[in-house]
Amino acid sequence: MDNELERTLSRFRQAVLEFVGTVETSANFPRESFLAKVGNSLAEVYASALRLPLVEPDTPETNDAPFRTQEWGTLFNSLREKIGSHDGYWTVFDSTDKCDLVQGSLAGDISEIYSDLKDALLILQAGAPDRDSLCALGQTHARSPRSYPRPSC
Numbered sequence: 001m002d003n004e005l006e007r008t009l010s011r012f013r014q015a016v017l018e019f020v021g022t023v024e025t026s027a028n029f030p031r032e033s034f035l036a037k038v039g040n041s042l043a044e045v046y047a048s049a050l051r052l053p054l055v056e057p058d059t060p061e062t063n064d065a066p067f068r069t070q071e072w073g074t075l076f077n078s079l080r081e082k083i084g085s086h087d088g089y090w091t092v093f094d095s096t097d098k099c100d101l102v103q104g105s106l107a108g109d110i111s112e113i114y115s116d117l118k119d120a121l122l123i124l125q126a127g128a129p130d131r132d133s134l135c136a137l138g139q140t141h142a143r144s145p146r147s148y149p150r151p152s153c
Contacts, residue, residue, distance in 0.1 A: 009052075012045075015044040022038050045117065089103070089104050
């Protein structure tokens, strides 16, 4: 692996560890501090993920980790309680369609991102070939419920 790719992966790994650690220790923070900390760490994850190169895998298939529904539900309920009345928000999922507003949940969003990033950490720690790891990182969102097709308006 070249030095630039190594630095890029290292920055991404650190950003993911910060986000995952913040979510896992959410009970240690007041709501406003938690939301600020999780927002800042998520911005760093996003910024560092944009620097990851697009690649084709070295091996024909990878072992996908199953989506852990029960673990996700426990985390979601914990975060929903933590965030309280600030949890819900309204959004339009596809602004090109004339759709009604849809209610979203910060706890749900954070839980799904956490699950994807926790899987990304497992991929990075599994010792898969570099190109396989990068390819899998780019596909972790595919297992998230948020990536399922939305009902039409």
